[in-house]
Amino acid sequence: MQRRAVTAVLAASVLLLTAGCSSDDQGSPGAAPSPSPSPTAAGSSASPVEETPPAKGTVKVVRTVAEGLNTPWGLAPLPEGGLLVASRDEGTITLVDEESGRKTELGEVPGVSAAGEGGLLGIALSPDYASDRMVYAYFTSASDNRVVRMLYDAEQPVGEQLGAPDTVLRGIPKGMIHNGGRIAFGPDGLLYVGTGESGQQGLSQDKESLGGKILRLTPEGEPAPGNPFPDSPVYSYGHRNVQGLAWDAKQRLFAAEFGQNTWDELNAIVPGGNYGWPEAEGRSDDAKYRDPLAQWGTDEASPSGVAYAEGSMWMAGLRGQRLWRVPLKGTVASADSQAFLEGDHGRLRTVVAAGGGKLWVTTSNTDGRGAPKEGDDRILELEVS
Template sequence: MIVQRRAVSAVLAAAALLLTAGCSDDGDGGAAGGGESRAPTDSASASSPAATEEAAPAKGSAKVVRTVAEGLETPWGLAPLPDGDLLVSSRDEGTITRVDAKTGKKTELGEVPGVSPAGEGGLMGLALSPDYASDHMVYAYFTSASDNRIVRMLYDEAKPAGEQLGAPDTVFRGIPKGFVHNGGRIAFGPDKMLYAGTGESGEKGLSQDKESLGGKILRLTPEGEPAPGNPFPDSPVYSYGHRNVQGLAWDDRQRLFASEFGQDTWDELNAIKPGDNYGWPEVEGRSDDPDFHNPIAQWSTDDASPSGIAHAEGSIWMVGLRGQRLWRIPLKGTEAAAEPQAFLEGEYGRLRTVVPAGGDKLWVVTSNTDGRGDPEGTDDRILEVQVQ
């Protein structure tokens, strides 16, 4: 059985595939809430039909208020702390750094052991435990020498800088790794379960194989077991048929959305329904096949190559790598209420991660030092962006 249980105690061929596939990914291309430990209600639930919801305004805005921090090396994941400061991961250095959200001062917590960066792999997504106030656990998704895995570590602020991360406890392992398409985004949902976006590691067939962990959205308990209420018995698989998911976000009615890299034609924003098949590699973008769940919006890979997403002010906000812009997708229920709008186009280079900063603000992380951008002297940066 492919589901690999947690550890209680503590490619070149794929690169060639990337070159021949015309991949739009990295190169070309939250906070825990209340609720029970069950799957969130279906996005088409009768208790919250889209028809009764007011649509977000067709037009919005986004402007950078300030640069929070600069001089970051290959930043990837971002996790806001309860006091407002930010934890940021370095994909290639394998470190986690604390950023003072007011002054931009950077303090390295330590290096995560076992990270094996190469290509699109390394230390990626971060998330705080739903019980962080009492357990001080930080979760991380990273590429090891053999697989992609999720670990949790104690963050001990009383220790000296550089020594504040405890030994990693592996809660989930066995996610396929590749030179490309490693997924990497993790987030705790409103149900306090751990969600992970994975990639098919360059092996397209894994996405349609429900016995594989590649090309999926996974839903786990904080201890790394298949979460109660998952659509397939004793499986962590929540949805399948994905190519490379790097964005996860919930709206204010606890409905899950995910961004997905296309290959040559269409990048996607999807409303996630438990157990549904999102089509890759049989289809890319929208299709007429009823077996596959269509995206609510799609883009040319030149215009997006999306990584992170966030929900704020009635819209999904999606950052683009190759597209070098911030997209706004206004929502009505689980549908796009109007055509997506682009902001910050080309102004800050490649954009990797976006996280709610409270109210009408977002944190946006650039990605120009990852070997595929054109870094300026102050890259990479964390930006504070005001939206509506």
């Protein structure tokens, strides 16, 4: 398989940021793919037939799908049924039967070096999964963060169902904090990767670095055609720590991002956009930086996963221990954000659309900063509107 190695400058040591940081480390103890970018510019006019969701929504916890999970991070529903769940600290991928909650460990991803916020993070299915059975994973190794892909062969013995990893992208800066980690295939069939600046703030504005970016790649790891910077995987920059990626019904990309002392963000992503970090946190008076479409005080969010359903973006809060609803009209919020599940289930990490007005949400109470209760961590099924 074709591989691409991208080298980034890694610091010999990483200095922790100020104690007020809302990041996950501190502040909390088929259609053919289109070759061109799918998201439209933030603030662009929406289609005249685009409906505005109600200002107020609802959330109902339908059931607990599974419990007893260790540091769940990535979650990927299989088309044949079942949920793949990545354990950050154990470096394993587990198949969860979404009907019975039964857990089957598929195997351990070799090379995972779990420490601090690092470990086995996001997972995603190949856009050709039905034929190639490839599972993509983002993880922290001994030297960097990287993206690999592995064959999932259900015919192999339990515990040995993951093939040897093939490296798609390497050289993403790593640290004890701000490792990013969310990966997703977009409506264009291309791979989007959310990275963090690993505690080295200057990397976010350095377009030669892979840190503090959203990257856009072919499934083989090459810079995607139509990217804003020639021969570069960088799609947008000026990010602090991106852990949420989702597209709305019009194929526009949105990303959740940790702030430091003041503001956490939900951003509408445009190709080549500069989102300001470390020069700007939250909304800014400087026109060269893209403003978030919504922002929250750092004790209310610490956002990780995000998903689109029923006309709104739904964003998980770690330190905030709540689920945020952001109703959308185009790429702007059509009403004030609304909080649900506040404190009910502890820290919330990942949100995935389950179809039919439902979401799957994982808790994150065993990650070293939560207060785990009996049964943690869990996958919850929610009904939303």
